[in-house]
Amino acid sequence: xxxxxxxxxxxxxxxxxxxxxxxxxxxxxxxxxxxxxxxxxxxxxxxxxxxxxxxxxxxxxxxxxxxxxxxxxxxxxxxxxxxxxxxxxxxxxxxxxxxxxxxxxxxxxxxxxxxxxxxxxxxxxxxxxxxxxxxxxxxxxxxxxxxxxxxxxxxxxxxxxxxxxxxxxxxxxxxxxxxxxxxxxxxxxxxxxxxxxxxxxxxxxxxxxxxxxxxxxxxxxxxxxxxxxxxxxxxxxxxxxxxxxxxxxxxxxxxxxxxxxxxxxxxxxxxxxxxxxxxxxxxxxxxxxxxxxxxxxxxxxxxxxxxxxxxxxxxxxxxxxxxxxxxxxxxxxxxxxxxxxxxxxxxxxxxxxxxxxxxxxxxxxxxxxxxxxxxxxxxxxxxxxxxxxxxxxxxxxxxxxxxxxxxxxxxxxxxxxxxxxxxxxxxxxxxxxxxxxxxxxxxxxxxxxxxxxxxxxxxxxxxxxxxxxxxxxxxxxxxxxxxxxxxxxxxxxxxxxxxxxxxxxxxxxxxxxxxxxx
Amino acid sequence: xxxxxxxxxxxxxxxxxxxxxxxxxxxxxxxxxxxxxxxxxxxxxxxxxxxxxxxxxxxxxxxxxxxxxxxxxxxxxxxxxxxxxxxxxxxxxxxxxxxxxxxxxxxxxxxxxxxxxxxxxxxxxxxxxxxxxxxxxxxxxxxxxxxxxxxxxxxxxxxxxxxxxxxxxxxxxxxxxxxxxxxxxxxxxxxxxxxxxxxxxxxxxxxxxxxx
Numbered sequence: 001x002x003x004x005x006x007x008x009x010x011x012x013x014x015x016x017x018x019x020x021x022x023x024x025x026x027x028x029x030x031x032x033x034x035x036x037x038x039x040x041x042x043x044x045x046x047x048x049x050x051x052x053x054x055x056x057x058x059x060x061x062x063x064x065x066x067x068x069x070x071x072x073x074x075x076x077x078x079x080x081x082x083x084x085x086x087x088x089x090x091x092x093x094x095x096x097x098x099x100x101x102x103x104x105x106x107x108x109x110x111x112x113x114x115x116x117x118x119x120x121x122x123x124x125x126x127x128x129x130x131x132x133x134x135x136x137x138x139x140x141x142x143x144x145x146x147x148x149x150x151x152x153x154x155x156x157x158x159x160x161x162x163x164x165x166x167x168x169x170x171x172x173x174x175x176x177x178x179x180x181x182x183x184x185x186x187x188x189x190x191x192x193x194x195x196x197x198x199x200x201x202x203x204x205x206x207x208x209x210x211x212x213x214x215x216x217x218x219x220x221x222x223x224x225x226x227x228x229x230x231x232x233x234x235x236x237x238x239x240x241x242x243x244x245x246x247x248x249x250x251x252x253x254x255x256x257x258x259x260x261x262x263x264x265x266x267x268x269x270x271x272x273x274x275x276x277x278x279x280x281x282x283x284x285x286x287x288x289x290x291x292x293x294x295x296x297x298x299x300x301x302x303x304x305x306x307x308x309x310x311x312x313x314x315x316x317x318x319x320x321x322x323x324x325x326x327x328x329x330x331x332x333x334x335x336x337x338x339x340x341x342x343x344x345x346x347x348x349x350x351x352x353x354x355x356x357x358x359x360x361x362x363x364x365x366x367x368x369x370x371x372x373x374x375x376x377x378x379x380x381x382x383x384x385x386x387x388x389x390x391x392x393x394x395x396x397x398x399x400x401x402x403x404x405x406x407x408x409x410x411x412x413x414x415x416x417x418x419x420x421x422x423x424x425x426x427x428x429x430x431x432x433x434x435x436x437x438x439x440x441x442x443x444x445x446x447x448x449x450x451x452x453x454x455x456x457x458x459x460x461x462x463x464x465x466x467x468x469x470x471x472x473x474x475x476x477x478x479x480x481x482x483x484x485x486x487x488x489x490x491x492x493x494x495x496x497x498x499x500x501x502x503x504x505x506x507x508x509x510x511x512x513x514x515x516x517x518x
Numbered sequence: 519x520x521x522x523x524x525x526x527x528x529x530x531x532x533x534x535x536x537x538x539x540x541x542x543x544x545x546x547x548x549x550x551x552x553x554x555x556x557x558x559x560x561x562x563x564x565x566x567x568x569x570x571x572x573x574x575x576x577x578x579x580x581x582x583x584x585x586x587x588x589x590x591x592x593x594x595x596x597x598x599x600x601x602x603x604x605x606x607x608x609x610x611x612x613x614x615x616x617x618x619x620x621x622x623x624x625x626x627x628x629x630x631x632x633x634x635x636x637x638x639x640x641x642x643x644x645x646x647x648x649x650x651x652x653x654x655x656x657x658x659x660x661x662x663x664x665x666x667x668x669x670x671x672x673x674x675x676x677x678x679x680x681x682x683x684x685x686x687x688x689x690x691x692x693x694x695x696x697x698x699x700x701x702x703x704x705x706x707x708x709x710x711x712x713x714x715x716x717x718x719x720x721x722x723x724x725x726x727x728x729x730x
Contacts, residue, residue: 055708056701062683064701066708068719076601078551089695093709095721104549121549128551139723158726162718172600172624186624188602190631190694198698200705204681236536237594240623270597272623290718292725297718304716336536357535357592364534454599456545463568475540475598477563 042311065203076170080193149422159290179259181278223258240270334365385416392470393421404494407511410442411500468496521691527587528656531648538598556607582655596625
């Protein structure tokens with residue numbers, strides 16, 4: 001893969017506390033120019049969003065940032081609510097918060113109203129979330145709600161994510177919302193408490209990175225393949241300290257759901273946030289889900305959203321360029337999302353790598369994933385397939401997988417499951433008959449939740465099971481102790497299901513009686 | 519939060535790049551509604567094999583490293599999931615500082631919010647500290663937050679940088695929420711102006727049907 005890569009200025013693995021970095025940030029204090037002044041310097045979209053949410057500038061690096069929407073789940077919020085109670089603090093702006101039971105919920109195929117959480121500690125987390133939401137008047141998508149799902153799938157479905165917002169959540173994949181021109185990022189539980197009590201965060205302003213991708217994505221190649229290729233190129237630390245703005249003709253042509261996938265996984269390159277300037281595609285998506293924007297607010301909203309783009313001449317601290325034509329279907333071979341290769345590629349041979357941490361990591365990863373050094377990736381037998389997650393659990397993902405599965409069967413010895421991202425996705429898929437396609441192919445058609453992406457519920461893989469997964473992290477033990485995760489697109493996961501091996505979806509033999517497999 | 523001015527403790531090296539928070543605190547230990555009992559889960563799958571037996575090769579299982587309070591880690595320590603349980607677990611196991619070439623961003627904020635001292639040093643110095651900790655088990659490391667200096671018994675002497683706000687949070691044991699609440703009037707005025715200009719953002723969590 002020959003991806004051109006231009007670097008402007010100095011890029012270094014950066015961090016808040018990186019010695020050199022801290023100095024850089026001090027040297028370039030937070031600028032909040034008056035936007036009305038004609039000689040105001042051009043700003044990036046990211047800076048406009050930060051400036052538009054700055055309640056106070058605290059020091060040269062930090063601002064008090066107003067947050068428009070705070071999403072919560074059952075496992076990173078309990079201690080925050082306890083902290084509020086202990087300090088006698090309340091939640092002054094409950095209409096800017098929403099909670100979803102998402103991570104611990106079982107996904108067995110029972111009707112929504114009959115869903116129960118059998119595991120006592122998990123049931124306590126859910127009932128505790130409900131008690132906390134009741135106490136403070138916070139909207140909740142509870143266990144038996146037909147619209148429950150993964151928080152990052154649910155929120156945009158209901159028009160809660162709009163261009164120009166700041167959205168935070170005690171979950172690292174909150175970067176997803178950049179797809180709609182909203183600045184989203186993950187926070188810890190101490191910060192969850194902070195935002196509940198003040199509707200603000202103490203926020204260290206990040207640096208600006210732009211990633212431009214041009215040209216049409218080749219056949220069989222999706223936003224998932226694109227983001228995996230980008231992470232593989234710039235590394236798991238490549239965007240640390242930055243908010244990434246994606247642009248270029250490839251990005252312009254992506255659907256909103258594909259953009260969700262792209263921005264969702266930007267955090268796997270270490271990014272503090274991801275953004276795509278909102279265009280007609282994004283705005284139409286929002287308007288279609290926001291009945292309150294049909295009337296008098298529509299025109300002022302559209303006028304405001306038109307300003308949400310980086311000014312010509314705005315300076316980015318780092319820049320990368322990719323040519324979409326160079327990207328094909330990807331699959332990870334290791335235990336970090338940047339340990340990835342094209343499906344027609346190979347696992348690395350550590351013996352041929354320079355001595356150093358990257359080689360040590362590759363050696364350790366191959367031991368864990370039980371792949372031979374230099375082995376071809378295609379043809380590796382798998383025992384499990386998982387389609388779902390906040391990365392790839394939306395309707396377009398299910399359509400892409402179903403398109404591969406129509407007329408085909410899951411290979412003997414493979415267990416395959418689909419966990420839709422939300423109740424709404426599940427209902428839409430059923431209305432389109434996709435559930436029949438999955439069931440006829442031999443997949444399990446399950447209820448929504450985070451499920452096997454992080455295996456906090458009862459969807460856990462056994463030691464040594466190799467899984468073709470549409471999720472976002474291939475960390476050691478992520479899907480179960482000793483379980484091996486290969487990240488890929490929904491179409492690639494479907495192809496792996498029918499052959500029982502890591503498979504190039506472009507080379508799947510045609511279904512008999514059909515002209516083309518896809 | 520208790521102030522952190524100076525930490526002196528024995529150290530151990532964890533030579534792992536991108537040591538993610540899933541490995542620091544696996545999912546099965548995230549099911550509580552309080553912060554208790556997390557030292558059980560710390561580095562669980564690195565410490566124990568599939569049958570629950572201690573892995574003798576893992577440094578924190580070795581008697582010579584019992585009671586270490588400073589970890590020397592690889593780059594991007596604490597990347598991945600936002601789970602603050604990773605920080606709470608480290609502290610409950612007696613870890614007071616981690617030294618590495620770089621840290622995951624959310625992990626860094628979580629650590630600062632809890633008074634877990636994170637020190638960023640260049641790769642070469644981190645490697646020297648690792649070598650010392652391996653050669654002399656529990657090699658003592660001293661970290662001074664006031665002067666932002668680190669020195670080890672083996673002879674490493676380094677200055678590190680930290681954002682002034684983080685330094686002050688550690689030194690004074692600040693309650694960040696209490697501090698931000700002093701801005702309450704400005705936050706309310708900001709919100710009023712913000713929603714006057716963009717009324718479609720007020721109560722946005724209740725924008726549509728469904729849920730409750």
